[in-house]
Amino acid sequence: MSATLILVILMAIMYASGVYLMLERSMTRVVLGFLLVGNATNILILVMGGRRGLAPIVGDGSSVDEFNDPLPQAFILTAIVITFGVSAFLLALIYRSWRLSQADELQDDPEDLAIAERDAAVEEELRHPDARDTEVDHLDELLAARELGDKGEQE
Amino acid sequence: MTALIPLVVMLPLIGAAGALIAGKRRQLQVIVTVVALAAVMVVSVFLLIEVDRTGALVMEVGGWAAPIGIVLVVDRLAALMLIVSAAVLLAVLLFSVGQGMADGDGETPVSIYHPTYMVLAAGVFNAFIAGDLFNLYIGFEILLVASYVLLTMGGTGPRIRAGVTYIVVSLVSSLLFLASIAMIYGALGTVNIAQISVRMAEINPSVQLTLHAMLLLAFGIKAAIFPLSFWLPDSYPTAPAPVTAVFAGLLTKVGVYAIIRTETILFPGNALGEVLLVAAFLTMIVGILGAVAQADIKRLLSFTLVSHIGYMIFGIAMGTIAGLSATIFYIVHHIIVQTTLFLTAGLIERQGGSTSINRLGGLLTAAPMIAVLYFIPALNLGGIPPFSGFLGKLALFNAGAAQPSWLIYAVMGAGALTSLLTLYALARVWNMAFWRPADEVENYESRLLDQLTEAPDNTDTEGKNSPKLMVAATAGMVALGVGLTIFAGPLYALSSRAGENLNGPGNYIDLVFPEGVE
């Protein structure tokens, strides 16, 4: 079997646009991107169902083998509804974060940024070896232990 | 007996419906949900016994014969997963009930939490028993969307932020999975897993490889394999303790489970074994380095979670029965222990008012019970003998040594290093949070200090801070973890029987299509 190319191309374009949007920082764009990618995926399923056919409704004289493959249709229907539910949730998410921060931009993870800063501090330390890493307190326990190993307990 | 299979999904759903209809009547909701999960527990015990006797159970939903209809398959692996996750879900539910009764619904509003939690459970169970690729996708969707809701519950800033990361990444993985299903249907004209296995063998191997790669990527994101794993440590720690606990315990394992199925049934022959070995190596090392870099216990645990996924991938990548059996055992161990540690982290947070080891201190004197509840699972996760973490690692190493190659030796080395660094990270927490006296802590702002100052010899503070039910639930999990060691013999025997089931797709196909399929 061979695919209907125009649909494949359309799918590719929609995937590309969707992905591009999802890589943005604006949540609205991300959600729109998600919708595009979702539609693209539905086209994919449709394509994988084979070529155009008749509506799969028995009766009215249509013969079964002229039907468009009904199974992918069922999958698509499921996908559509799920996507709908999820996007409703995403919209609520957009609104919520807007209400919290009055911003639509995605923020980076503070903890990770903290680590990055600490790393920078450590790099700094490389140049001044005697300065101690401020974050990791346990190291001065080790320091104390080393002292004790060398000189014994000073009381 | 097959009639029991769909119950593991339907009971939680009924529980969810009940919880929704119960509205905001907390007691009723608690009863409904707890009963439902307990029932699933009982059912899965029966299933496990039956399956271990007969080998496997297959059910065609609605009486529609496969491959048109959906089949639900419970083999030893699935049954084992069912029972373990049921136990974990139940324990965590009790924990959260205890927390809710203590803090009111601020953290976990019942009429949101309980139904969603039950749906999550249904999704997890469905994923384990799905014998149909599209149904597996549905199972994933159920548990994912439920997890979105649980993660963003309370709508605080950090949770929204973390939630977005988690949700968008998960959406991508789901769409990738759906796309792969579409491709597979396009190539093979079926979504029934057993039939896919049959037909896949007939098409061009390069096409197989392409489809294989797509599916592995989709599952790899869910299982948090490097470099698809960065989202996890950012998203899990912000959720309420019980939510994080159940996520850490179960969700990634569902991904691993799917990978096991992929590697043993859909694409047998271990075509991507070496790729997976490299992935396992990197997942372990990068993950555990992340853990060492953390000062916050919850984040630290999330990183250990990632790195220990590497062990499981290692076992799968070897593609031998021994490797798979070891992985199965390790999964069971890790589900339980990782969940336990996150629950304990929850207790620590209540007790010490923080989860940062730089702000905690004196917990050993203030809360000896919590100390025990931390120390044992910590050793267990660190792979210290005789706990199950060690046994799992030993099994993996044995499997590795059985088929020597420099790559496998390298991964074994990484495994040893990972377990050392895990121990380092966790022992550091012990040194700082439990041993170090509270008065040594700079900027120590927590309820602990004033308790100690106003009543220095008062060691019963944990009674006030940790409701009995929470401690009990955690203690139960710890006991379960220790039980894994005590009953390691039979459990490992079961794991290796489960591993033998996965010896090539033949068994599985014969189960679903006793008289063959084209």
Add this chain to the structure above:
Amino acid sequence: MLTALIVFVVASILAPVLTGWLGTRVFYLLTLVPVVGMVESIRRASAVLDGITVRESYSWIPQIGLALGVRLDVLSWVMSLIVLGVGALVLVYCARYFPATEPALGRFAGTFIAFAGAMYGLVVADDIFLLFIFWEATTVFSYLLIGHYTDRKASRGAALQALLVTTAGGLTMLVGLVLIAVDAGTPSLTGIVRDPPGGALASTAIFLILVGALSKSALVPFHFWLPAAMAAPTPVSAYLHAAAMVKAGVFLVAALAPGFADIPGWRETLVFVGVFTMLVGGWRAIKQQDLKLLLAYGTVSQLGFLTVIVGFGTRDAALAGLSLIIAHALFKSALFLVVGVIDHRAGTRDLRKLSGFGKRSPALAVIATVAVISMVGLPPAFGFVAKEAVFTAFLDSGTAVGLVALVGVAVGSVFTVAYSARFLWGAFASKPDTPQTEVADERPGILTSPGILAGGGLALGLVAPLVGDALSGYSHGFPSAAGQEDYHLALWHGLEPALVISVATMVLGIAMFLLRDRVLRAQSLVPSWVNAANGYWKAMRFIDRTAARVTARTQRGSLSFYLGVILLVMVLAVGATLTLDQPWPTEFIWWDFSGQIAIAVIMAVAAIAAVRASKRFTAVVLVGVTGYGMAALFALQGAPDLAFTQVLVETVTLVAFVLVLRRLPQRIGVAHPSHARGWLRATLAIGVGVTMALVAVLALGSRIADPISLDLASIAYEGGHGANVVNVTLVDIRGWDTMGELSVIIVAATGVASLIFLDRRIDDQPRPARVSGRKGFLLRQRPVTEPARPRGHELGDDEEEETRLAWLLAGRTLAPENRSILLEVTVRLLFHSIIVVSLFVLFSGHNAPGGGFAGGLVAGMALVARYLAGGRYELGAAVTIDAGKLLGSGLVLAVGAALVPLFFGADALTSTWFEAELWALGHVEFVTSTVFDAGVYLIIIGLMLDVLRSLGGEVDRQQEEDDPDTPNERMPKPADEKVNP
């Protein structure tokens, strides 16, 4: 033996409790525990000494060769006696050592007993993995014991250091054990040693194991953890760091030596490392001021000594080694205990502060001297016997290695003599220039244990030949040196080289002591060339730094980075597979019908435009266009159900979008950092698109088998009694999927409510109904009719009276400028008819396009209309039932339809079919799966309701909260009452 181990476990669990009752007296009780083990060993003595190996074994995890296998041969028999005997004596000592007020005594007692048990297990274990279990157990317990004084930084650090160093070694060793076990085909230690595997793999494994052994026994370069571990309470040092734990490594070497002493590199390595350690330890011991630390470095030195001789692997060496192990255990633990007493009584261990202590407590001085005699190797102590044997063993070996070893240990012994003398002098002598030390009273009975230990060292020397015969059982595991008969332990062998060497070391040692000031000065000149502690410190720093660096690189905390990585991996991985020789299809179909082109072009343009759109609404509408385009495609492709549903969904989505976006600024975030890498994102995006396209073509191109859906239509018609195949598939054949899908919808709806309604904590008066977000509108609509009515009053029979009173609710709620009476009236009139239509769509769905989804969405549209026309109060009036209940009951219907058949013995979700001639309606057919579809219908309505209530009504309300004077909706003012007809 296993029973003894169980006793240990039980005792360690009970110990804390018992301590609560008995205080320090608990230690006397606990002494019985090791005694049990000793009795066990002694009971087996005759058998073991006759060369029989006593075994017990229970299977544990056969699949990975893990068994509870223990054995008792001469080596482990001797070790068990040392471990348990010294343990018992130290416990007795503890009872007098610790004051009753000692904090955390229970924890200490429990851990101590647990450690003793683990140590006992270690020496008797036969299964190497069981051995490893005990090995690591001793590590963990020593961690807890060293860190006993938790309030001291140093002890916490030392504990962590010991834990990490020994575990690092241990894990290396584990890999070695696994390899050797696989190579030898058995995990049994005795088995492996009996017929050792050869070859490179085996040697590698053995060396990995040696790393573990050396780290445990604190040999260079791992030695530094031992001195630091002196932070532990003195009894711990006496037990762990003299007799028990540090001997584990030596023990393992001794156990492996019979099998592997001759593999290339073994002897050289051990001799070199051992000698080096002996010298370094001795050298540093000489200059210590802290008595305990002096002993610690002395121990390091002695451990080196032990390793050399035990690893040497000849019959005589084995005999000498085992004797030296015994001797060292006795005198070193005795000396540690002595230091403990000094510390307690003098309040210091610093030999610069101590003076005249010997005069104050002669007994202690005598005990110490006796122990030291054994340490330096003077007759008649057992230490002397052992040392003679060592020298002779090396002399007779006649190899270069033997010579190196001989010289090394000789020099080492000189150091030993020097620091031993310094110890005695420092502890007991009266120093002219130092004031006499104030000495507290001695606790009665505290000298018992050290006395016995030191005396033991002496006594064994007197019965040396007997001991020698006892130990021969072990040494005969080695080949005897060619051409000469075996060495025998004895005090007097006549004037032979060994004796000369002993005398020489003695003389030189004393000389070094007498010239101690010069020696010290000399030492201060020599830099401390081996400072492994620094190495460790640097290593830890390195690990932390690497961790921080790696994490900072990978864990960027930015979603777009993570997504980028994921998609990049996908493009690369899948792309890589596409470069293989793939069966690319040769002939193509460009399009099925011309209509496709038009639609495709429109959609493509819309999609690309959406990317570039900078206004929110524009972007949304453009995406909507692609959505409607999908519908058109579906319709023309032969999928009416999809088209129908897609249109409805798209519309509802648009509405929802508008509802949310009205609160957000018009323009989408302009000029954000990631714009800089725009081209990067574009490349990646295009890559993804192309990859997907290629895979799609490839996949469909390689279809060989027929799709399973060929006979779906007939099955649906005959089996499912529905003409609409898709609908039957959804609600019946693949109803299980749909059930899952429904639960997705339910959580999604719940999630929407959760996110919008969940800022209740900023609300002053508690609104329980709001916590969940459910029923919120019921409360909010009440004031509409009668503002005076008290809150909390439940809606009852007067509901319709309300609606009658306020037929057009918006009349009093919507600001005049936002009102359109006409619209409201029309919507009101249409509402019920739309609902009827939706019901028709639902029930006809089985045979014509439609079904639960479509029906529910139609009904949803009706609600949308009500809301848009009349605002949230209108919505409240339209539906008075809680959305949660709708969702719940819908799920009950659906799951019920799945569940009920089980009770009739059928599979879940099995549908049945009724038809009847009803007098009124004529021929009626009913398929039970319609019930399922009704569930779908309800759930979709529930979702719509939640969306409107949250994104609509609640957002309105919050907007009013934020800025009350927006000309939108607001609570009715009295003025509004008059406006009303």
